Amino acid sequence: MxxxxxxxxxxxxxxxxxxxxxxxxxxxxxxxxxxxxxxxxxxxxxxxxxxxxxxxxxxxxxxxxxxxxxxxxxxxxxxxxxxxxxxxxxxxxxxxxxxxxxxxxxxxxxxxMNQIIDFSASDRTVRCQAGVITEQLQNFAEENGLYYPVDFASAGSSQLGGNLSTNAGGIKVIRYGMSRDWVAGLKVVTGKGDILELNKDLEKNNTGYDLRHLFIGAEGTLGFITEATMKLSRKPDNLTVLVLGLNDLTNTMDVLQSFQKQIDLTAYEFFSHQAMQHVLAHGQVQAPFETEAPYYALLEFEATSDQVMDDAMALFEQCVENGWVLDGVISQSETQAQNLWQLRERISESIAPRTPYKNDISVVVSKVPPFLTEIDAVVTEHYPDFEIIWFGHIGDGNLHLNILKPEGMANEDFFEKCQQVNKWVFEIVERHQGSVSAEHGVGMTKKPYLQYTRSETEIAYLKGIKQVFDPKGIMNPGKLFD
Amino acid sequence: MxxxxxxxxxxxxxxxxxxxxxxxxxxxxxxxxxxxxxxxxxxxxxxxxxxxxxxxxxxxxxxxxxxxxxxxxxxxxxxxxxxxxxxxxxxxxxxxxxxxxxxxxxxxxxxxMNQIIDFSASDRTVRCQAGVITEQLQNFAEENGLYYPVDFASAGSSQLGGNLSTNAGGIKVIRYGMSRDWVAGLKVVTGKGDILELNKDLEKNNTGYDLRHLFIGAEGTLGFITEATMKLSRKPDNLTVLVLGLNDLTNTMDVLQSFQKQIDLTAYEFFSHQAMQHVLAHGQVQAPFETEAPYYALLEFEATSDQVMDDAMALFEQCVENGWVLDGVISQSETQAQNLWQLRERISESIAPRTPYKNDISVVVSKVPPFLTEIDAVVTEHYPDFEIIWFGHIGDGNLHLNILKPEGMANEDFFEKCQQVNKWVFEIVERHQGSVSAEHGVGMTKKPYLQYTRSETEIAYLKGIKQVFDPKGIMNPGKLFD
Structure with a gap:
């Protein structure tokens, strides 16, 4: 390759x-x-x-x-x-x-290096070594009546240092932001071998360039993150899930805008009819309602009072009246909420046997409908036998494009065609000023495509910064850029 | 000097x-x-x-x-x-x-360069030139049914480019964070004369070092910010203010922790009895209640339902029972809320005639009580005739220390003594791992004290970064460091 x-x-x-x-x-x-x-x-x-x-x-x-x-x-x-x-x-x-x-x-x-070193209830912060597992941090927060809101499929094995080095996002970004937003302070060893204490866990500290934010998302190319002080949040209350069948892709935007005016959503996910069919065929999960729709949206929010529930129901009815929503269901208990989440969360495992080509891309939210439509069109035109599965964090513009290998096609043949798909996809990403890597980082797989999101001029500055922290080029060479 | x-x-x-x-x-x-x-x-x-x-x-x-x-x-x-x-x-x-x-x-x-260039209701973003005034942005958001939450005393004249270059914070940081947190994208001209489009307004974009965060807070030493795409938020609903008289400084922490477990505070400010006396003497503002207390806390939150108000009242009663709170008052209307805010907002103008020595410092929230007590002690020991006025954003660890010139003392004499106070204060800041500039930046006045917050090793990296973006040293020379 x-x-x-x-x-x-x-x-x-x-x-x-x-x-x-x-x-x-x-x-x-x-x-x-x-x-x-x-x-x-x-x-x-x-x-x-x-x-x-x-x-x-x-x-x-x-x-x-x-x-x-x-x-x-x-x-x-x-x-x-x-x-x-x-x-x-x-x-x-x-x-x-x-x-x-x-x-x-x-x-x-x-x-x-997997110890939780310190915890402050007043500051709602927890100091962790870099090897602390995401779920370990989530559980620690819960045991202390608090909440670590960054969550994603690999939470059971991903480590905090890795999360921060790729600025991991996940399913609650619309409300809680990225990993970056939960870092109060970092201890790092630079590529030159200096130990730096970055930001000293302060909420407000305007004393020169914020190196903390430079190490977050740097994929270990500037040095090692060895400790991080993470902020924690209030535990969300009575999380409630609404799944809607949408008439059309653009309705995802209409529904989002209507709800956001009144309710702070904690998640806004979407998946296509095809995606749901794979989940249902995989078993253990029921369809949310009988009506078929080309796209589905999953909304989550804190139903902190009857008022919020009433607001949500009124918004839902208005969306139906406007012809945006064909049908919908709302959870009445925590178990029901978790079951509805399965519709979204089980997509990856249900398509795994089909050797999916995966791509993690993003555009600004309002560009999602034309962006997705263009990619659909170019792939379908050239490879009509490819099945495209769309799902993702549409509330933050982050789409997961999955293409399933046609039955009987050789792996090698499929991968070669996917390389061609890559080029089309990233050209469309560039045209819509999107990102070739929304939350997975660049590493080696996205390195050849970095210039679709960052200009050559900008990449020259990235290399200049690398030179400052790692002049001998010993830190994770060959990743991000050469 | x-x-x-x-x-x-x-x-x-x-x-x-x-x-x-x-x-x-x-x-x-x-x-x-x-x-x-x-x-x-x-x-x-x-x-x-x-x-x-x-x-x-x-x-x-x-x-x-x-x-x-x-x-x-x-x-x-x-x-x-x-x-x-x-x-x-x-x-x-x-x-x-x-x-x-x-x-x-x-x-x-x-x-x-004071134009609002673009607005997207779906994305809840607004593209501004750097010269847009903070209040202009706030008003624009309001006209569009949205909210720009960064707010501070100089909002009527401060420009967005300046806010971002100092990462301004203000009075709502506990809920909404700093200016940094509202930047979706930046257009900058680097010190080398390159135009860069940073982050392309994306919510999720993990493609190498985030240069956006490097320019935010750089005080114009790396280049000029010429445009910024700012995020907007849902308008807060029924903002309600609670003013409490506290028995003791450490009670500020107890009260904060109790409330944060249940209610998302939009502000948590504090001021001393002396500070309030100056505001009352200045006229136009009433005392919140008859009971005298050494310190006062001002809490603000969205009373989105009766449930939230009931929760707040229950928390208040619990704080009284615990002996933390001596008395309190809660706003029943927007006008009452605004009047209670006057107690905090009019402090600066009420002490202005007394030529105050001002310092903007921060520590992590839990260290506020010992930090403040130590500074009080050292100043009072050496200069018993100095009147110390404390107020600030205690919910994020940011204190405004103000010392009033004794009547009859010559300005020069006072300023010289304050230089000595500076040294004591920053030594205490360093001991508590705090910041010598919480939200005002370093510029020239804090430059001699930068090393109390950033280590010499770290400052060497800052200089290395400066060299990458501004090798000829033409951008705002003599600021931040030499």
Whole structure:
């Protein structure tokens, strides 16, 4: 695959003076972390060298597990001295190959930096090591009567450091924003080996450039995030779900606008009729109502009083009167709400056996209908046998495009055609001033397409910043850009 | 004053090859902007060369008023070629001398880039030129049934570009965050003269380092913000104000924590008894109740239903039972709510005749009580005749420290003593890991104290970033750091 040609950065290190051979490097690594915390078995190299993309064959030199920020710093200083490429590794749930080690790099895994260090009820903040699992943080918040609102499918295994390095979003962005919005402070080790305490957990602090926001979403190319102080929120009250059958794609916008004027939505998701058919065929989930609709919207909100429920019902009726909504159902209990969510949440697993080509793209909300229609048209024109499944976080403009492999088509043939689809999709993304990666990051898979969202001039500034924090290019080389 | 010694950056430009004399520079400026948009009259130089600090005598060479981003770009390219120092100028309401031109710089004023360019009801975004006045944006939002929630005393004259360059906060941060949180996209001209479209107004966009967040709060040292797409919110409903008399400073935390568990506060302010006495003496405002208390808290929330009001009353009663609250009053109408706000909002004007020494500092919320007590103690110990007035946004840890000049003390004598107070205050800020500038920025007044909040190592990275965007050092030299 063409992406591989870009991945030679790690190999160029062998030309420098201070280089060590693999044996020497591994021996030194063992002096920098705790006993037994350097792995080199082939099965470990395979496990820790890849993420969920599984496109690039993993080939790390070793896996190290630091336990403290100081050990991370020692690793970075060593890497600088001897030009050793380092790849950060969290829960390895990434979908852009941002945490893949395919070129003899040393993987720095945060599995043993998984402690919740501090909690302040007054400040509603919790200080975590980078290896804390998303669900661990969610549960901790709940145990303390609070709420960590960033949530997504991989919450059970993704680590906080990885979430922040890709600025993960998920299903509640319309109300709660991205991971970025919940970071009060960060401790990082820069690519030069400096430990920085960024923002000191302050709510208000206007003392020069906010480096915290530079490390968030940097995919480990500027340094390692080792600790983060995360903000927590009030627990939402009586979350209620409304599923609507829509007459037309543009009605998603009409419905959104009507509801947002009166009710703070905590989620606004959508999925196509085809998507729902796959979920129903997969079993265990019922259709929300008998009426068939081309598209469905799922709205969630806090029904904090009867007034809110009355407002929601009045809005629903108005949407029906306007011809936007064909039918709908509202949850009357927590169980019903969870069941309705299944319609949206089970899409991915229901289509998984069909080897879907996946793409995570975004535009501003109002451009979703024409954007989706254009992509549909170009794919259908060229590949009429491709089944397109749309779903996603339409309330924030983030669509998940999934194309299913036709039965009987060879994988290789399908993947090759999908490369062509990529080009069409990203050209449409560029025309609509969208993003080639809404929430999965760039890593290696989106690297060849970065210029569809960021201009060449802008990319030159990104490289300038990289040079400031990681002048030797040891931090996750070959990711984001070359 | 010692700050002046740092301000020689602009003068070093005279050593370069390409330099022009003032006459040549002014002649060229006239070719780069519209007719009549270069001012050099002494009164204009005086007006546009200073902000609200009024410490540094203004001495700009000229004032230019671009009308387009392309004109700004032309100015920056010219400045690069001939080493001309540029100072951005918005509403000039700054309190850290970030927009002061005291060394023969060319002031670039955005007064004629004051158009609202675009509005999208579906996206709830509005595209503004940098010179749009805060209140103009607030009013525009209201006319369209929406809400721009960033609000502060200078909203009637501060410009959006300036707000973003200092990441202004104000009185609703506890609910709505800082200016930063409302920026969907930015158009900037970098110090090298490149026009960049940052983030393309997207809600989700994880394609490399977020340069948008680097320009926000940069005080014009990396380039000019020329346009911003701002997000808008649902209009708040039935805003209700509760003023409480507190038994003790630590009760501010108890009350905050109790209420936040159940109600989303839109503001949580506090002021001392002394502060209120000045407001009452100033006239037009009534005491909220007869009971005297050492501290007062002002809470605001949306009373969207009777349930919320019942919850608030129950919480109030619980706070009284716990001995935290001595007395309280709740607004029953919008007028009453506005009247209660006067108790907090009129503090600044009521103490203005007493030549207050002002400082805008922050710590994490839970550290407010010991932090304030320590500062009180050290000032009172050394200067028992100084009257200290405390108020501020205690819900986000941002305190406004005001010290009133004793009657009869000479201004100079007072200012000199305040320099000593500065040092004590910032040492206490550093010990509590706070910020020497919560929301006013660094500019020139806080520059000598930057290292109390940002480490020397961190400041070196800030300088590295500056070098990437403004290698010739033409953008607002002498501000933030040297």
């Amino acid at each position: 063409e992406q591989f040609s870009d991945l030679t950065a790690a190999q160029t290190f062998t030309e420098t003076e201070n280089r060590m051979n693999a044996e020497q490097i591994i021996a030194t690594l063992k002096t920098l972390v705790d006993d037994g915390k350097v792995l080199t078995d082939p099965s470990d190299l395979d496990t820790y060298g890849k993420d969920w993309t599984k496109i690039y064959p993993p080939k790390p030199m070793a896996i190290v597990f630091p336990k403290t920020t100081e050990q991370v710093q020692a690793l970075v200083k060593f890497a600088n001295e001897h030009q050793v490429a380092l790849v950060p590794s969290g829960g390895r749930t990434g979908l852009s190959a941002g945490a893949v080690a395919a070129n003899g790099e040393v993987v720095v895994a945060f599995d043993y | 010692e700050q002046f010694s740092d301000l020689t950056a602009a003068q070093t430009f005279t050593e370069t090859e390409n330099r022009m004399n003032a006459e040549q520079i002014i002649a060229t400026l006239k070719t780069l902007v519209d007719d009549g948009k270069v001012l050099t009259d002494p009164s204009d130089l005086d007006t546009y060369g200073k902000d609200w600090t009024k410490i540094y005598p203004p001495k700009p060479m000229a004032i230019v008023f671009p009308k387009t981003t392309e004109q700004v770009q032309a100015l920056v390219k010219f400045a690069n070629e001939h080493q001309v120092a540029l100072v951005p100028s918005g509403g000039r309401t700054g309190l850290s001398a970030g927009a002061v031109a005291a060394n023969g710089e060319v002031v670039v004023a955005f007064d004629y």
